[in-house]
Amino acid sequence: MAPATVRRDPGTVKPRIRPSPAPPARVRCATKRAAVRIAYVFDHRLPSTGADTEQLVHMVAALGEAGADVELVLPRIPGRQVPSPDDLAAYYGVPPSFRVRALPGPFPTVRALEKPGFAAVGALARAVRTADLVYTRNLPTAVAVRLAGGPPVLFETYRPWPDQYPASRWLFRGLLRARGSFRMVLHSHYAMERFLRAGLPADRMLVAHNGWDPRKFEPRLSKHEARTRLGLPMDRPLVVYTGRITPKKGLLGVLDMARRLPHVTFLLVGSEGEGSVEREARSMPNVRVEGWTDLASLPPYLYAADVLLIPPTAAPLSKVGNTVLPIKTFPYMASGRAIFGPRSPDLAEILRHGDNAFLVEPDDWDAATAGLRSLLEDPETAERLGRRARADAEGGTWQARAQRVLDFAAPMIRTA
Structure with missing residues (x-):
């Protein structure tokens, strides 16, 4: 496999959205x-x-x-x-x-x-x-x-x-x-x-x-359809992360997981430059880094995944303090794909291990690697977790x- 690909120019990405519906009639206050x-x-x-x-x-x-x-x-x-x-x-x-x-x-x-x-x-x-x-x-x-x-x-x-x-x-x-x-x-x-x-x-x-916005998730795509659209391999397990590409999000730990799982493709979507994560990923044949993409173009990446990744670390919540219940969690759930992440108090409000997600103890990278491997080797469980997450996203x-x-x-x- 070729070394990691890094696309770094978010300014070249053109939004692709469907025509927006006309705004509804304004709701009047009680006095009309x-x-x-x-x-x-x-x-x-x-x-x-x-x-x-x-x-x-x-x-x-x-x-x-x-x-x-x-x-x-x-x-x-x-x-x-x-x-x-x-x-x-x-x-x-x-x-x-x-x-x-x-x-x-x-x-x-x-x-x-x-x-x-x-x-x-x-x-x-x-x-x-x-x-x-x-x-x-x-x-x-x-x-x-x-x-x-x-x-x-x-x-x-x-x-x-x-x-x-x-x-x-x-x-x-x-x-x-x-x-x-x-x-x-x-x-x-x-x-x-x-x-x-x-x-x-x-x-x-x-x-x-x-x-999350249901309009962005139509039409719903199978993994095969999404990977065909994105030019992703069909014959390898695919783990997808979307969001900021920075060590503060635990992505250096994710790269360590990728080294231990060389048969798995890790796709990181959201690069805006040449940072330490991009530099380290460049030499890893099973890691692909994509540039930031507009929000309307993001769902195909989610549909393509076997597993959607929230890095299993407590740092964004307990150390950095700039992420509480990350916003990516909700489109992840809406996509109907299995979610893998940390058993943290904020995520525990909506994700339940073995029910609608696969959760591990934060910052135990050995256990995280073993857990991710077991989830990828059990597509029936992954499909069940994804279905339940999708059902739980209804109304949200x-x-x-x-x-x-x-x-x-x-x-x-x-x-x-």
Whole structure:
């Protein structure tokens, strides 16, 4: 077999999506006077390959599909064109069921100052102050809107803030003290438990796991069809990982597993450059590294797999702290392929060993290699796990999540 192939230019990947359906009629509030107006304020540049932006844009689009009047408020970056709804829809593979507004920030080129500066600008902007609800993933924005006496705020986060930043518990207690003006959406029960231990009220927090988009998974492909489309070998077991290609995700351990399983092809999808993982993989004949691909083109890689891999390490959760219940878990489940990953407290909320996934103790790479080998040698079990994961994914769409969030926010939404 030829050495590992690395494709490194994500900019050459053109989104391939089906025509988006027309946005549905706006859902009216109880008084029948207007759709709920949501200003979703986000202080990062779009579009981007970051998982946080994937999550945000899918939610913005789903909220719009659910009938809300959503305006995505972004920083205006000098020398960079403001993305239109159609631009973002094409990049992320979502319907353009929202509007986009860009606001100039006072420090657009200094990231340490840009976030608080944009938070202040956003809190005072008319588009934000006249909304019925401000939705944001950015804590400086949430604080600034409340200090400015703006609309109620729905703050979304994956982070267990009280554990990572203990002083933050006092900030959140202050924000939640005003019963009708601040609520939180959390990505996991793991995160919510940390807030509860810090003394925050359960009735103003919602756990809403992330979702998946059924439109991206049609038509459903057999392994043979997917591998034919992607030019992948038919006669070798295939393990697929999608996401950031970085040692922080445990991928050096995965490469060690690949060395011990030379008869298995490992496909890593999501490279954006020439990092240590790419350099090490280059000399490994059974590892193939693909560049970042647009989200609408990702499902064939999932369908092609015998096993979908979440690296069996606790580092992203316990050491790095930037990943809690990784977003890839949900499309993995939707694909109907067997999932292999760590027995970690966040994944345990939705994955169960022997039922809808094959889980091993984190960071025991010997046991992980043996477990993966046994799963690949038992296609009947792999097929059963994949079927159950697919069944469990039903109802866990972005659209269903958006409706849950709107229902949760309804008591504090102010309408004209």
